[in-house]
Amino acid sequence: MKVWNGSKTSMSGILSTTVLVLTLSFAFSISLEAQVPYKIRKVVIDPGHGGKDPGCNGHHSREKEVALSIGLDLGKKLKAQYPDIQVIYTRDTDVFIPLNERAAIANRNKADLFISIHCNYISVRNRATGSETYVLGLHRAEDNLDVAKRENSAILLEDNYEKTYEGFDPYSPEGHIILSMFQNAHLEQSILFATHVESAFKKLSRLPSRGVKQAGFLVLRETTMPSVLIETGFLSTDTDENYLMKKENQQEMASTILKAFSNYKKEVEEYQEPDISAGTPQKATNVQTTNNEDAKAPTSTKGSLEVAYRIQIAASSKSTIDARYHNIDDLEVIKEGEMYKFLVGYFSSAEAARPRLSALKANGFDGAFIVAYKDGQRIKA
Structure with a gap:
């Protein structure tokens, strides 16, 4: 001690x-x-x-x-x-x-x-x-x-x-x-x-x-x-x-x-184990998305991906979208367990998500990281 x-x-x-x-x-x-x-x-x-x-x-x-x-x-x-x-x-x-x-x-x-x-x-x-x-x-x-x-x-x-x-x-x-x-x-x-x-x-x-x-x-x-x-x-x-x-x-x-x-x-x-095929998945529930007429299309569409790679920029016990996030056109808030996850984009691979990840970090989201979902469930990325 x-x-x-x-x-x-x-x-x-x-x-x-x-x-x-x-x-x-x-x-x-x-x-x-x-x-x-x-x-x-x-x-x-x-x-x-x-x-x-x-x-x-x-x-x-x-x-x-x-x-x-x-x-x-x-x-x-x-x-x-x-x-x-x-x-x-x-x-x-x-x-x-x-x-x-x-x-x-x-x-x-x-x-x-x-x-x-x-x-x-x-x-x-x-x-x-x-x-x-x-x-x-x-x-x-x-x-x-x-x-x-x-x-x-x-x-x-x-x-x-x-x-x-x-x-x-x-x-x-x-x-x-x-x-x-x-x-x-x-x-x-x-x-x-x-x-x-x-x-x-x-x-x-x-x-x-x-x-x-x-x-x-x-x-x-x-x-x-x-x-x-x-x-x-x-x-x-x-x-x-x-x-x-x-x-x-x-x-x-x-x-x-x-x-x-x-x-x-x-x-x-x-x-922490970096094994995408293992682990207990957790069902995600959509809460809200940003609605912007000028929203930029993500790299891939949600329905076209067997495994969807996304970028998590925040997690909170509340689903409120603060003004800090209003310029992120494709922000989506989903609920996993007792937490709300703030997610951006859909990508076909982790490599495809990296440029967007770098851009988000450059804009102040230092803790952003890549996550993966399969059939709407979180898996290990």
């Missing part, structure tokens, strides 16, 4: 209002030139709060202690099951680590996954129960905003936080709305892991699952890998607090998260 407690690094541009982007495609989709299959090699576990920051307090518990116990047990179990994976903690004792440093630890170590563990709280006791797993993104619901405000308020305990976070006010709704518009380039992977977490909680935990949600968390904003923040339960609710206070239940929570990790690991590593 490895723990990093390095110096603070600045989160530049945290509130730059000129960078309002939709999610680019998930980064684990490697190009056809890639030779080495993707493997998860490093996981950062981030027990929330710590030291002078207790987090939220229940009647008999403190968030920082519950989060640390679950985090340490998760790391221990993960290392035992996957000895080839390096587990890195942002903290393994009761010490205060600034939010930006937690992300910096993950970035410096080039981690493949960032898991931040917390406990939830609302002002009205015994009103809410269960787990929630958050990814970075637009939050419209007031309760999502309240959770983000509470977790982000930890920066007030940091020295010189106004300079470090460029004037960000954790209690300002406007600040959180701007922050949430920075879409993580790894959103699809983040949502995938979050979905596995909540699915595992639903099946294995004695607390109910409240699902996957999006909100503007500072600790997720600066990570350069798939990242989630898990709210394991409500310390403001007696049943949740009593459950989370017991060591055996903390271990159960860790085991449940490990199960989710195992399912996620299997899925993303299998997805």
